[in-house]
Amino acid sequence: MCSSRMPMKWISVLLLLQLSCQFSPGGCGKVLVWPTEYSHWINMKTILDELVQRGHEVTVLTHTASILIDPNKPSAIKFEIYPTSFKKDDFQKLVMQLISKWTYIPKDTFWTYLSLMEEILLEFGDSVLKLCKDAVLNKELMTKLQQGKFDVVLADAVGPCGELLAELLNIPLVYSLRFFPGFAVEKQSGGLPFPPSYVPIILSELSDQMTFIERVKNMLYVLYFDFWFQMFREDWDQFYSEVLGRPTTLSELMRKAEIWLIRTYWDFEFPRPLLPHFEFVGGLHCKPAKPLPKVIWRYEGKKPDTLGPNTRLYKWIPQNDLLGHPKTKAFITHGGTNGIYEAIYHGIPMVGLPLFADQPDNIAHMKAKGAAVRLDFNTMSSADLLNALKTVINDPSYKENAMKLSRIHHDQPIKPLDRAVFWIEFVMRHKGAKHLRPASYDLTWFQYHSLDVIGFLLACVATAILVVTKCVLFCCRKFAKTGKKGKRE
Template sequence: MAISIRHLASVAVCLQCLRVPAQGGRLLVVPVDGSHWLSMRILVQELHARGHHIVVVFPENNLVIHRAPEYSSKTFRTAYSKQHVRDIYRSLIRFPFINGTFFERFSENLRLIQKFSDFFLITCEGLLRDSELLRELAEGEFDALFTDPFSPCGSIVAAHLSLPSVFLLRGVPCGLDYEAAQCPRPLSYVPRHFTGNADRMSFSQRVHNVLGLVMESVVCHVTYSPFDELAARFLQKEVTVKELLSRGAIWLLRFDFVFEYPRPLMPNMILVGGMNCKDRKPLPEELEEFMNSSGEYGAVIFSLGSMVSDVPIETADQIAEALGQIPQKVLWRHTGVKPSTLAPNTKLMKWMPQNDLLRHPKTRAFISHGGMHGIYEAICAGVPMVLVPLFADQLENVLRIKNQNAGILIDLKNMSSRDLVEALNTVINDTRYKENMMRLSSLHKDQPVKPLDLSVHWVEFVMKHKGAEHLR
């Protein structure tokens, strides 16, 4: 009988280890449209697979957020039509073509930032004016709120509903995230936005870093001061965006130190760079044939991301001419006018399975704008890059890859066909670029917990414990 009891105890322990909660938690998601949502969606899908009930709140007119079986959808109206939303995001392509002095370009960039700030503000006002939706959410008995603090709207809703929040982000464009989390950013080795500095700086670069701090303050004021007023009016008390963000329980940061320069972090800042990397899936038959037909030279994958899939026709013609001069075949995600110089080796696509293509054995190089999604997919696949930054944090991202000698940076505005040909030939034929990217890939993959699993753990942690006060 004693043996049977021991056996029963062992079985009970095993079942306890393997048990799945009979009832999952309830998570409210307030996303940011565009590529930001593409990152959040990966985690939302995984949380759904683990038994949690998820409600996603988004505007009726948006770019990439759609109804899906993995979550319940709650929509609200805004002042923008779908075409207006599309036009606003398309204006991003203007960033790399701004001319003038440094301060003239900074001023024009500031105007574009103001345009996006107004867009996010008016969208948020649409949500906060929907009293019926807010009443439904208040009755939803949620355990936590998941959002991207790039737009503070989710933090305002979290304060209104008294919910702990989990943030997923690459960064806020003016360092407000680190200020809110009370995380130090020493000017001597933590580069500021807009400077192009690395972590090792000369005296003049450190002076430039100080000027970058001033510019960050201007950007913060332009971008987020209107939200201070909105939050105070809606919550009926004096409050700032910084104060709202400071209440964040966990910050899931979409980078790691294989990619990012060493810097201080707070206990509630968790590195989850590469959470979007997935195993390779079989390609559609047509694409598989195209890749295999590339022979010993292989193929080049070209995408400027989910938000900008076309460029001015003059630039597109220049790019197509260059791609026709290399021996590789090329898959180019492009939805604009077909370039007149398009060569037989180049195939245009409106959408492509980028992760699966990058992991294909025939892939030799990746031309990218430098978004975090694409960079980590390239790191995971070990594919060297030709980098063409367009806007936002992309210049900073590509400089980190360039400094690792895993890619070559090209200025889109001043690029010639010859520049692109030389860059591609270099990253493909100079084995150091491939070796360096494979080194980054090996380091990134050598982690005790996969980034996606780590992300899920911390969201579930906040849901279970109603926050993470001990880490703040």
């Protein structure tokens, strides 16, 4: 009965073939997609390609200023393009400005850092809200979508609107999400508990092993992001209420999501509480490497004179194939989640030069797990880079830890992509996944934290103490009086 390891690959292929369009006996489903740009899109496209491969019809809702989403590229994915007042160049410039601002925020003081980041995140929110309005207030588009009879909306939760589309089209919703600043929507909309004592809040760059001062810092981050999210959602709450003609909130509509596909896994995350409708599908885009002829280098500038003949320059390279090359010793990375997962997949130690968003956190995670050295992009010297590279290459613990993460990643009962697609198909098959909806969604925040119950019980105890004290005092006085009377007599 005993056979060798790793038969997962071909089982997955079988699963893939057999799961084709099983969501209904009659045929395949129609998926409407609300995407986000850049790496978010690259990751989501892997899911969409898989859905198309299984025979589903996938329609991506996008706009005339979209950056990476190129509807002119030949693809089996359909694109529904709506006009926006953003000009393509202006939109790209806006996004680039936000990224650049975030990269160069001085990290000298905690509060300066937070207030500058707040500004950037609110600006990002404004641009997404504008795009959302351009779509939802476009009557012709909405009529077309209504007639499209979609089975599910698949949306990236970092750029809201998908939940409003799902509500208007009256169909179930599935989220894909790397993270929302400070885990605000995962907590306030998804209902996830984040005990600040051992769950470092995203953008805090902390690990799960925190000193007292770090736990204080983490708590301040939690309070800060709770406060920030109140500001962030104000305009959204107002717009959603206007569109639906009843008072509602962003959080209320986000709770519509049947499944949250989180783009990390326990090879990368520190263990923390989850809920049954959260699936951790990190690295779903990873795949075995195709062979490469030689070691190559992606570089767009002027070719340096000192470049050796064994270094090739390319404008773009297939990063995954390079990371999977047997001679690859280390990965110098800005720390994007997709790239980190390719390194985990192939077991490559990292030198991290994080720039913005979750990148510093990602590198902090890899550093805590012993698979990366971190440098500061704004202050490092070439000697620092050389030393860091030497460290991750020559100190065997980095390779060992990277391989350990790789083994954890590969050793799952089902591949993350298959799990992601399974749950999207599940939602189509059953028109939702209501059996996974936590009852906490129906509670107010003070009910959720049992503050009313605690208050009631404390009041009961206080009343009991009061009554007993009064009785004792009454008896004492009576006794004292009787005593005096007795003495007198």
